[in-house]
Amino acid sequence: MKVFSTLAPFRSHYFGNLYRHHYSTNHNLTTWFNKYVDKTNVSSWNSVIADLARGGDSVEALRAFSSMRKLSLRPDRSSFPCAIKSCSALFDLHSGKQAHQQALVFGFDSDIFVSSSLIDMYSKCGELRDARALFDEIPRRNVVSWTSMITGYVQNDDAHEALTLFKKFLIEESENGKYGEDYIDSVAMIPVLSACSRLSVKGITEGVHGFVVKRGFEGDLGVGNTLMDAYAKGGELGVSLKLFDGMAEKDTVSWNSIIGMFAQNGLFAEALDVFNRMLRNGGVSHNAVTLSAVLLACANSGALRIGTCIHDQVIKRGLEENVFVGTSVVDMYSKCGRVEMARNAFDCMKEKNVKSWTAMIAGYGMHGRAIEALEVFYKMTTAGVKPNYVTFISVLAACSHASLLGEGWHWFNSMNHEFGIEPGVEHYACMVDLLGHAGHLNMAHDLIKGMKVRPDSVVWSSLLGACRIHKNVELGEVSARKLFELDPINYGYHVLL
Secondary structure (H helix, E strand, O other), rough: OOEEEEEEEHHHHHHHHHHHHHHHHHHOOHHHHHHHOOOOOOOHHHHHHHHHHHHOOOOHHHHHHHHHHHHOOOOOOOOOHHHHHHHHHOOOOHHHHHHHHHHOOOOOOOOOOHHHHHHHHHHHHHHHHHHHHHHHHOOOOOOOHHHHHHHHHHHOOOOHHHHHHHHHHHHHHHHHHOOOOOOHHHHHHHHHHHHOOOOOOOOHHHHHHHHHHOOOOOHHHHHHHHHHHHHHHOOOOOHHHHHHHOOOOOOOOHHHHHHHHHHOOOOHHHHHHHHHHHHHHHOOOOOHHHHHHHHHHHHHHHHHHHHHHHHHHHHHHOOOOOHHHHHHHHHHHHOOHHHHHHHHHHHHHHOOOOHHHHHHHHHHHHHHOOHHHHHHHHHHHHOOOOOOOOHHHHHHHHHEEEEEEEEHHHHHHHHHHHOOOOOOOOHHHHHHHHHHHHOOOOHHHHHHOOOOOOOHHHHHHHHHHHHHHHHHHHHHHHHHHHHHOOOOOOOOOHOOO
């Protein structure tokens, strides 16, 4: 069809939008298709499905695939990958299995691109066993299928199996002497390096880095970004920075990675310095991720003036409603002592997630405003947002700062019974501090003895501090002995005792 060959560069923008308009208004795909294309042409249907899938309209892409099948047209090998990709995007396992069944019926299950799409779909839907079974049945695997399966393991937090599979890939490549499309490429290295970043085994990232250099992939931007992230997560910040400085080409992801790396490791001045370098560079624009990382650096270094300037940038770029940026603004103002400004930013957010609510609760709590913190917590639960582990640390810390013993006990007991969250050492530390300051030292000690997790030095130092306040020498000695075992070089505990 001429319309598809002539307008090929414009299909995704023009043809997909045209389809969406007519389909959404008429709800009659067949009528629309009759008007604009040949409904008996499978290639035309394939183009519609592909344009919709690539444009992010996964539901419509599946409807188009279904409508094609209702016309009793026989799909070809190009009909399935984009339809299956749409199932992956929607995490729709049921539709994915139906597509798999139809691929079997028409004999395309062994097609390398169809099978790779199915592996990706099963992996994204959390069905790794099915993905691996399909992978093992492929008679002739290529780099696409290997990459799909390795990526599936990474996506499902099984980094060890991802690297094990990569080793098998290397062995098979070596044994068969494969080249061309079956040869390991730079795209395959990205999930492998992502797997390295999730394992704390020393030497793995270095080993894969050597392989990257040997194969000549170090100049690839995606590989460079992922390698930099892997070293950073392994604690090798110096190596990560060296890689960043040596990159011939940098994109927004590169800059965001290095800024985030510094901010998350407490090197706030360095994070702000890199952000200034990014602004001076001029060739790369910053985005919501950049601003969130810079706001984190401002929050933890108390750089209110810079943080306010960043907030102005957020407003100018229309990002104040972005849930991640908005949460970072709330956190920044709270940690810089401007809790009212934090609340204003919080109220401006149209969308709030659990981290947004938790940031506001923590903001009030750290400034001793427990009543406001609990009011926000009540609004959070009323809004149907389920609190998480960190939320309860903020709630209990607020109760502890304000000596709200009844409220603290209530929410400590509700954590597991109502919300299914097992108390951790941080929650116990808050409760020991709360009980200790209220003078209930024996109750605090009993709580420690009944802990399901091993008490750390924070828990015992909270009890020791309370014993000093209330002059309980006996329990003070018990606490001190435990502290000397846990942290023998901290002389502050001797002073407290």
